[in-house]
Amino acid sequence: MVIIIGLGKTGLSCVEYFLAKGVTPLVMDTRANPPGRDQLPAGVELVQGLDRERLKHAHMIVASPGIALATPELKEAAERGVQIVGDIELFVREAQAPIIAITGSNGKSTVTTLVGEMIAEAGLRVGVGGNIGIPALELLKTPADLYVLELSSFQLETTHSLRAAASVVLNLSEDHMDRYEGMADYRAAKMVVHQHSSHILVNRDDQQTRPDVGKAWGSFGLDSAAYGRVEVDGRLWLSLLGEPLLPVDEMKIVGAHNHANALAAMALCDAVGIVREPQLAVLRRFEGLPHRARFVREVNGVRWINDSKATNVGATLAAVAGVREAVQGKLILLAGGQGKGQDFGPLQALLGSQIDHMLCFGQDGAMLAALGEQTELVANMEEAVKRAFAMAKAGDWVLLAPACASLDQFKSFEVRGDRFTEQVLAL
Template sequence: MKRLVVLGGGESGVGAARLGKEKGFQVFVSDKNTIAKAYKDVLLNYEIEFEEEKHTASKILNADVVMKSPGIPETVPLVKQIRAAGISIISEIELASRYTDAMLIAITGSNGKTTTASLTHHLLKTELSAGLAGNIGDSFAKQVLNFSHTHYVLEVSSFQLDDIERFKPHIAILTNITPDHLDRYNYQFENYIASKFRIVENQTSDDVFIYDADDEVISDWIKNNPIQSRLLPFSLTKTIEQGAYFKNKNIVITIDNSQIIMPTENLALEGKHNIKNAMAASTVAHLLKIRKQTIRESLENFQGVEHRLEYVLKINKVQYINDSKATNVNATYFALESMDAPTVWIVGGVDKGNDYKELFPFINEKVKAIICLGTDNSKLFEAFGNMVDIIVETQYMSEAVKIAYKVADAGDNVLLSPACASFDLFENYEDRGRQFKNAVRNL
């Protein structure tokens, strides 16, 4: 019996452990932190051996294969030991993909992947049996166990792609690449780019690669690194012969000899970046022969993703907006770009080597006050201190929202768009977003 060791007892780890057990592996789960009660109950229920608050090397280094949680970096001594022992380390998407014959549609990118994945799933699910997994909702492994969908839309991160071997999506989407998570890639942007492009490394000429043709980082890579799959780019500025482009407020999608034209006037999602997300998702839908009418209706009734430019409440004519999912500068760029009123901006958290320069034009034009919400705000003060009249710091969400309430006037926006990770003061970006919404509702 082969031994599967799972590092990390969270959503992906517990899903992988259950799938491994079902497929005949001897499974052991090890987490150096405590495992949440809900996940512990699952492990106990399925009689899967586990340990928490420690890693016992002797129980790990006898594995045939190790599945590690995407949150564990390569630099951890235990990971180095596993590598030195010649044991294969895979991610949960690699493991789960080995046990399904479903068509995989995988989406990655520095920004927009959650919205694009959710929107793609929304477009497909009315006419196909489609699951949504990866970084969203239930783990891919758990869904492979519980459902027999014919299609899976997967949101995948660079960390998950770092540990693939045979993972091969029939349709791969790359929304964009901007510097992010550089702390995990030796501060080498090239390493991060290479990691994102692993989404196509096992594709053949029968597969499809959909990408943003306006993104120079992506275009340069494609010029210098031959890709086997069929290319279907999308663009806001160029005319695209095979793929999607934007013209006269319409999305035009051409695949072979079939063309569809989608008006964007009634798109539920606002902003240029969402037209790109809509182009990517619609290209998949058109490729999979979803009816034009279905695509149009689905684009118009899609409500977006929680914590991504989510309109919370209007109080005294001030609009409060939760964009907690903006964990890097580029995401915050899109948020500030879409603001059409003076904005009180709540920013800060764990800085991943951010360069704030690209935000300067918006700060001058749209931001009236900045509230820094992090344990170390020195870099924010350095970047923006001279650009606004009001810049303050706090370590409590409730206080940040109260300050915003005092500073904002009728007609203003209050925007939580942190441009940073959340782990200094919050469990994750969802926790941060929910605390913001609760604080707003308690005003």
């Protein structure tokens, strides 16, 4: 028996995958009314909760990334020798085209999108999905010359057969510490992306991204080595081995973290033979993804920026660094939500220097507000917007980069970002 744990878009794609193979799976979900329930094909049973008795009859369990392998019911199944996989494992077993695999704490979606657009610009058929957009199994329906997958640590936990043509761990900073025993445990989950990879790309500015097993093919960083940056006549360029390739002021995405994202995308494309001009064409036109350092509006000389996707401290540090050099006045940061057990300490070092004032809200808002004198605790994000509007002056910037997950107050980081945008547009 095949048991799928977790419905939603990914669970439905797994159901369809098995039905196409003549296997009718059983679906379990802990939610009373999981998304996708009304789309379940006839004959597929949905059980609420994790039924231990039914699980005893499983020969394969397809687990949603949202359920930890440490869940008692899954641990019991694993001890019985039951095969536990995820949708990514099913995908890589079937995929007939090379795979570019991208993970890391921050920047995954931007790099995945850039690589996908660069491949398409080169005239090749490309499937882009995984932790972004389309569930991986849906990509098998359309012929592709290359696949580009964004992979979370949760997805990699149940992936055993990946043999990427090129792989990268973009960076590592604390995230999901409510699920992992510590940073080493989290890093180990990410490093699975390099298993049997033909071209391993590492970040020179983050030694944690270097693989424990296997030799790096290439590296990117913000210095002038390999894929890096050089200054020519006072102008900063993306470069390869010191050769200028593209002035960073010709890109629409800004900030050092986006320079790193662009360099990683170029390196991954080089690894699979994508020629240079399509890469540069995409970098010149790419405006960034929603909720990632997106300009919302200027009000009375104050610029408002939505980076709701900054769901961990590392992402917030990158967002602050990305905009700080352009801020003429003060930078007001809006932060808060579910901290996921992170250490907020790195933000404390920026208070009074990079961050002039921090308005804190949500479940762990009080922990953020306790970091220093330049903080202020407010009831919710709406109050934070009102307070920032009252205190900001011409030349100041207001940045939503919460350093936390959104689920204490919002359905998703996208909903949080949309609500922020609505509130700013209403000022």
